[in-house]
Structure formats: structure tokens, C-alpha cells
Amino acid sequence: MRDGYEVVAINYWREVRSNFKRTLLDFNDILLLIHDSAAFDDLIRFLNILPYYRRRTYISLTRTFSTINPSLKKFDTRMYIIDCISKSISDRDFQIGKSWFFEDMSFGFSEISRLIDKYLKKLKPELVVVDSISQLIDFSVTAGDRDFNNFINHLRKRNSETLCNFVLLYDNQLKSLRNLPISNINLILRLEVIKDKIHWRE
Amino acid sequence: MAKIMVVDDNKSIVTTLDVLLRKTGHDVDVAYNGDEFLDKVRDVNPDLVLLDIMMPGLKTREILAKLNDMKLKDLKIILLTAVRMGEDEVKELKTKSNIVDYITKPYDLDDFLARIETALK
Numbered sequence: 621m622r623d624g625y626e627v628v629a630i631n632y633w634r635e636v637r638s639n640f641k642r643t644l645l646d647f648n649d650i651l652l653l654i655h656d657s658a659a660f661d662d663l664i665r666f667l668n669i670l671p672y673y674r675r676r677t678y679i680s681l682t683r684t685f686s687t688i689n690p691s692l693k694k695f696d697t698r699m700y701i702i703d704c705i706s707k708s709i710s711d712r713d714f715q716i717g718k719s720w721f722f723e724d725m726s727f728g729f730s731e732i733s734r735l736i737d738k739y740l741k742k743l744k745p746e747l748v749v750v751d752s753i754s755q756l757i758d759f760s761v762t763a764g765d766r767d768f769n770n771f772i773n774h775l776r777k778r779n780s781e782t783l784c785n786f787v788l789l790y791d792n793q794l795k796s797l798r799n800l801p802i803s804n805i806n807l808i809l810r811l812e813v814i815k816d817k818i819h820w821r822e
Numbered sequence: 823m824a825k826i827m828v829v830d831d832n833k834s835i836v837t838t839l840d841v842l843l844r845k846t847g848h849d850v851d852v853a854y855n856g857d858e859f860l861d862k863v864r865d866v867n868p869d870l871v872l873l874d875i876m877m878p879g880l881k882t883r884e885i886l887a888k889l890n891d892m893k894l895k896d897l898k899i900i901l902l903t904a905v906r907m908g909e910d911e912v913k914e915l916k917t918k919s920n921i922v923d924y925i926t927k928p929y930d931l932d933d934f935l936a937r938i939e940t941a942l943k
Contacts, residue, residue: 708882710915711883758834
């Protein structure tokens with residue numbers, strides 16, 4: 621077909637609105653969260669719905685600490701923050717804090733696996749959030765090459781050893797979701813943020 | 823017609839921008855990492871560089887510092903990125919080099935091309 625569209629994939633989505641909290645309570649290993657929002661506030665709202673996680677670690681491959689921190693304060697949310705961006709763009713002397721750390725950017729699944737292992741040992745988190753794996757894989761091209769499947773297997777192994785759960789974000793703004801890795805991940809949710817104009821009343 | 827250099831480790835983005843910019847009448851050269859860019863930039867002598875902020879190898883701040891060392895501080899650069907930075911961080915980058923714009927992915931193509939033409943004026 622020239623200059624037109626053709627169907628390249630069909631994804632089936634199950635609506636879990638009615639038992640959403642139950643779904644999250646039952647979640648126990650890896651959650652792939654597809655989203656189309658760049659706003660950190662929306663992500664915080666979602667993470668705050670997740671139950672019982674006291675020690676949460678957020679690995680940022682997309683936002684600097686200075687853009688994250690205002691939202692943490694706004695929502696009074698505590699998380700360990702691993703900022704993998706700031707060291708690339710600034711030569712300031714980054715002082716690590718009680719709850720934030722600065723690392724070099726991870727450019728592949730083996731690098732991010734090593735980073736996760738480092739902070740699993742150091743912080744012993746109950747939940748690790750990776751924002752986002754769309755920096756590492758493109759689901760419009762592949763459903764998961766060997767590296768991605770090895771990464772998932774690695775996280776599953778760590779989950780069985782430490783009971784830590786993992787939330788992997790995937791930003792769908794950039795690429796279509798032609799190939800979802802349905803065979804290797806049990807829980808895939810989609811976060812949809814609906815925005816509309818505010819009609820002010822006089 | 824201007825000479826534009828596209829620097830990004832993502833080959834599909836480089837190809838897309840290469841085709842798009844050639845269609846709009848520009849001459850395009852490409853590099854896939856900071857080292858390759860620095861090796862080529864003096865010979866290519868571009869009017870504008872589209873520089874991805876996150877690439878393996880040299881960090882952005884290192885690339886900008888090396889451009890400074892090469893006395894190419896006035897080279898016009900547009901940063902391309904999926905990264906969200908604070909205003910202070912963008913300001914800090916701008917003090918080190920001639921960054922004329924900062925475009926976040928995904929691109930709106932019309933807006934993208936308009937900003938390139940503005941940068942080239």
C-alpha cells in the first residue's frame with residue numbers, strides 16, 4: 621500500500637478498572653507500564669497507588685534530579701532517586717544525599733542490570749522503578765531481542781532472591797507499540813492521561 | 823541551503839532527519855557518537871549541529887568542552903533529547919557553547935523545521 625496505513629499489529633487490552641487495586645496487590649515480579657505522559661506528577665500519582673512499598677528506588681534515565689525533586693515535595697513522596705542524566709550534562713560536583721545518587725547513563729540492558737544489582741545491595745528496596753526502558757529498546761521494531769529477554773530473566777531471578785518487584789516504564793509517545801513483549805511479562809498496564817482545556821467560570 | 827550535521831546514536835533517527843533535511847534543501851552530514859562528530863566537525867564546517875544529548879561514549883558536557891578547546895565555541899547547536907532538564911541545567915549548558923535551541927522528542931515536524939530555519943537565520 622503506497623502512502624497509506626496498513627495494520628501491522630493488533631494489541632488486545634483487558635480493562636481492569638473495576639479490580640485495579642486487586643491487580644496491583646497481586647502484582648509480584650515485573651510490571652511493564654506503558655504511558656504517553658512526560659509529566660512526573662502523573663507517574664508519582666500512579667506509584668502512590670501501589671500498595672505496601674516503603675523502600676522504593678527510582679532509576680531515572682529521562683529526567684534530572686532537579687526536575688524530579690519538586691514533584692516529590694509536592695506529593696510528599698519518599699523514594700531513593702538514582703539520577704543517570706545530570707552527570708552527562710553538568711560538570712558540577714554532585715553531592716549525593718540521603719536519598720539521591722548520581723550515576724552515569726546506562727546504554728543497554730547489561731549496564732542497567734549492573735546498576736540495579738548495585739542498588740539492590742546498597743538500598744535493599746522493595747520496589748525498583750526504571751524510567752524508562754524506551755531509552756533502551758524500541759517496541760516498534762522488536763518484541764524483545766535476546767538482551768531484553770535476558771534482562772527480564774535477570775530481574776525475575778532478583779525478584780526470587782530479594783522479593784523486590786520491578787516497574788518498567790515505556791514511553792509510548794515516541795514509537796508505536798507494534799511489538800509488545802507479551803510472552804515474557806505477565807502484567808502490562810497502560811497509563812492514559814487525558815487532558816482537556818480548563819473552562820474558567822466568571 | 824545550509825550545511826547541517828546530525829549527531830545521534832540512534833540510526834533510525836539519523837536516517838529520518840537526514841532524509842527530511844535533504845528534502846527541505848539542506849546539505850546533511852551525520853555522526854553516530856561524540857568522537858566521530860569531533861573528528862569530522864572541522865572538515866564539515868556545518869552551519870548548524872543537531873546534537874543528541876545522550877549518547878554512549880563522550881558525555882554532552884565533554885563534547886561541548888572539546889568544541890571550546892577546538893575554538894569552535896560559536897558553532898550553532900540545537901540539542902535534541904528525550905531527557906527532561908530543568909531551566910538552570912539548560913542555562914548552564916548554554917554558557918558553555920552556542921546552544922541556540924533545545925528540542926524535546928517526540929518532534930512535531932512542522933515546528934521542528936521552523937526552529938531549524940530560525941536557528942539558521
